[in-house]
Amino acid sequence: MNSNNGTGAKARRYAILTVVSAILCAPLVFVVSIALSSDHTTNSMSFSFFPTEWHWENFVRVFNSGLPIGRFILNSLMIVIPACIFMTFSSALVSYGFARLNAPGKNILFVIVLSTMMIPGQVLMIPQFILFRTLGWVNTLLPIIVPNLFANAYNVFLMRQFITRIPTELDEAAEIDGLGYFGIFNRIILPMMIPVLAAVCVFTFSANWGSFFGPLLYINDEDKMPLALGLQVLSAQSSGAQTPPWNMIMVGSLILILPVLIVYYFAQKYLYESGMMAGSAGIK
Amino acid sequence: MSSATAVSKPRKKRKGMTRKTREALAFYACVSPWIFGFVVFTAVPMFASLFLSFTDWDSFQTPNWVGIQNYVKAFTDDPLFWKVLGHTFYYAIVSVPLSLLIALYLSNLLARDFKGKRIYRTIIYLPSLVPLVSAGLIFKWLLKPEDGPIDAVLSIFGIHGPAWLLDANWVIPAIIMLSLWQVGGGTILLISAINGVPKELYEAAELDGAGHYRTFWNITFPMITPILFFNLVTGIIGAFQVFDQVYIMTAGGPDNASQMMVPYIYNSAFKDFHMGYASALAWILFVIIMVISGAVLKSSDAWVFYESEVKK
Numbered sequence: 078m079n080s081n082n083g084t085g086a087k088a089r090r091y092a093i094l095t096v097v098s099a100i101l102c103a104p105l106v107f108v109v110s111i112a113l114s115s116d117h118t119t120n121s122m123s124f125s126f127f128p129t130e131w132h133w134e135n136f137v138r139v140f141n142s143g144l145p146i147g148r149f150i151l152n153s154l155m156i157v158i159p160a161c162i163f164m165t166f167s168s169a170l171v172s173y174g175f176a177r178l179n180a181p182g183k184n185i186l187f188v189i190v191l192s193t194m195m196i197p198g199q200v201l202m203i204p205q206f207i208l209f210r211t212l213g214w215v216n217t218l219l220p221i222i223v224p225n226l227f228a229n230a231y232n233v234f235l236m237r238q239f240i241t242r243i244p245t246e247l248d249e250a251a252e253i254d255g256l257g258y259f260g261i262f263n264r265i266i267l268p269m270m271i272p273v274l275a276a277v278c279v280f281t282f283s284a285n286w287g288s289f290f291g292p293l294l295y296i297n298d299e300d301k302m303p304l305a306l307g308l309q310v311l312s313a314q315s316s317g318a319q320t321p322p323w324n325m326i327m328v329g330s331l332i333l334i335l336p337v338l339i340v341y342y343f344a345q346k347y348l349y350e351s352g353m354m355a356g357s358a359g360i361k
Numbered sequence: 362m363s364s365a366t367a368v369s370k371p372r373k374k375r376k377g378m379t380r381k382t383r384e385a386l387a388f389y390a391c392v393s394p395w396i397f398g399f400v401v402f403t404a405v406p407m408f409a410s411l412f413l414s415f416t417d418w419d420s421f422q423t424p425n426w427v428g429i430q431n432y433v434k435a436f437t438d439d440p441l442f443w444k445v446l447g448h449t450f451y452y453a454i455v456s457v458p459l460s461l462l463i464a465l466y467l468s469n470l471l472a473r474d475f476k477g478k479r480i481y482r483t484i485i486y487l488p489s490l491v492p493l494v495s496a497g498l499i500f501k502w503l504l505k506p507e508d509g510p511i512d513a514v515l516s517i518f519g520i521h522g523p524a525w526l527l528d529a530n531w532v533i534p535a536i537i538m539l540s541l542w543q544v545g546g547g548t549i550l551l552i553s554a555i556n557g558v559p560k561e562l563y564e565a566a567e568l569d570g571a572g573h574y575r576t577f578w579n580i581t582f583p584m585i586t587p588i589l590f591f592n593l594v595t596g597i598i599g600a601f602q603v604f605d606q607v608y609i610m611t612a613g614g615p616d617n618a619s620q621m622m623v624p625y626i627y628n629s630a631f632k633d634f635h636m637g638y639a640s641a642l643a644w645i646l647f648v649i650i651m652v653i654s655g656a657v658l659k660s661s662d663a664w665v666f667y668e669s670e671v672k673k
Contacts, residue, residue, distance in 0.1 A: 087475075091477075094467075094470055094485075097467065097485065098485060101484060101485055101488050102487070104488070104499050104500070104503055104542070105491075107499075107503070107510060122508065167394035167395070170392075170394060171395040174387070174389075174390075174392040178385075178387055178388035178391065179388065180385035180386075180388035180389060183388060186396075193399065193403055195647075195651055195654050196403065196407070196647060197601070197602050197646055197650060199602065199604075199623050199626050199627070199643045200410050200640075200643040200644060200646070201403060201406040201407065201410065202626075203406075203409075203410055203630055203636050203639060203643070204410045204413070206630075207409070208401075208405075208406065224398065224402045226398075227397060227398025229395075230395075233395060258383075258384070258387040258391075259387070262391075283492070287492025287493060287495070289494050289605050290605065294631065308494055308498065312498055323502065326498060330491075330494075333492050334490065334491050337490045337491075337492065338487070341486070341490055345479075345483070
């Protein structure tokens with residue numbers, strides 16, 4: 078498309094993108110400014126848009142602010158790490174089955190996979206709550222961790238689309254060399270899936286790191302809360318008589334945002350350059 | 362989903378049979394993690410919730426069968442239900458198409474090569490990486506009436522901004538604003554889709570002397586319809602399931618002006634302990650999402666272009 082654009086169009090592109098970027102970025106700049114504000118500024122609500130104060134110690138203070146922020150972070154990690162590992166690999170295995178192996182009942186199962194994407198989690202929320210209550214898992218992290226270990230439909234669908242673009246000749250060659258189905262998966266398919274594995278890992282990370290609804294349902298004790306829920310509790314508790322400690326809330330928000338940014342930074346080349354999304358045609 | 366060959370099977374099935382069985386076994390071994398998760402966390406809970414929706418269960422006593430009473434109550438005897446349903450539709454109908462159009466426009470500006478593409482892409486994607494809890498808190502602050510930053514910006518232009526989250530007419534547009542802030546997620550999917558369009562097609566279009574708009578409408582657009590469609594379906598499903606934003610920014614207020622289906626279901630179940638009624642509401646929502654997704658799915662034959670179908 079570039080070739081059809083004159084310099085005028087080019088300038089217009091930069092102008093539009095710069096304006097849009099500025100608008101989208103502004104809230105985050107403001108968050109940083111609030112996070113770096115002194116308590117005095119917070120109490121008088123006299124924040125400026127660009128940071129004028131640099132209270133970096135807020136990032137240390139938040140850990141001693143009466144909230145177990147360190148504990149929150151640890152809890153979030155306990156949710157995210159197993160989810161990333163098991164979700165990514167179980168989805169890969171399942172998608173390999175759907176992409177490459179034939180069996181009676183396969184088509185029906187795949188239709189079920191696709192239709193589960195339409196089920197609102199809320200239809201399942203009450204029975205799942207009963208299930209976990211029966212298991213004695215309420216007020217533990219297990220109801221949030223365990224369901225995220227098993228392949229989910231969205232990831233299976235995405236990965237299956239990706240595998241279908243890998244030439245089957247590779248499998249056939251490997252089979253002639255004596256590899257079984259799992260050997261082919263392990264040695265041929267899995268290494269070629271790295272971009273989509275990375276993408277699913279990023280999606281799983283960001284979905285679980287900020288997970289709010291599950292913890293809201295299941296967690297009562299403050300020291301068992303993940304960061305997202307802890308932050309909400311912090312902002313809701315303090316909105317009574319005194320001003321909420323907005324600088325601390327925004328420091329907390331930044332701590333919640335930062336790991337997602339770091340993970341994204343390292344995975345972004347897979348997200349754009351693998352062209353894997355183009356393969357997810359054929360949602361039918 | 363390539364179907365097995367329909368041609369009559371060759372005589373020699375000695376090896377074929379075992380191979381087929383072996384393959385089937387391997388298939389079921391591979392998909393077993395999904396089957397386990399599906400049965401335990403989806404299928405059984407679904408039947409349980411369907412059952413509960415016909416009871417008066419309050420989460421403590423044994424449930425009594427009340428037939429379709431919960432469904433009748435929702436449609437005829439709960440004025441809040443229609444209000445909440447209306448808000449949910451309002452949110453979905455405005456935010457989904459708007460997000461899609463903006464994502465389509467931005468992805469066209471951001472695709473292919475140009476200087477600084479990485480920076481622009483990152484900035485535009487950045488907000489969608491912000492967890493909804495943080496985003497909700499940030500917007501709650503930005504939208505503060507009078508001295509909030511958004512009203513402050515508006516006042517520069519001489520506009521007296523509304524009280525946003527406290528104003529029944531502006532609270533849903535405010536929540537929609539948050540969804541537009543996170544338009545980057547859909548945008549990156551479209552960027553990779555555009556980058557996946559074979560370059561030869563553009564070269565051919567250029568040789569034919571096609572202009573910018575014709576190239577877009579005749580090549581880019583049809584080639585990325587599968588991803589647009591994917592964004593549309595997941596967008597609709599997501600919009601009808603909005604929860605975090607509402608819970609954090611307004612808790613459904615003021616006076617239920619921003620209450621939506623899922624927070625309403627949550628309240629019915631875990632605040633009022635009307636588990637049976639909440640289950641019925643969840644099923645109504647499920648059917649609505651199914652019907653709309655089904656309609657969109659059906660329409661896809663008319664406008665979604667699959668390369669594989671042409672090759673056939």
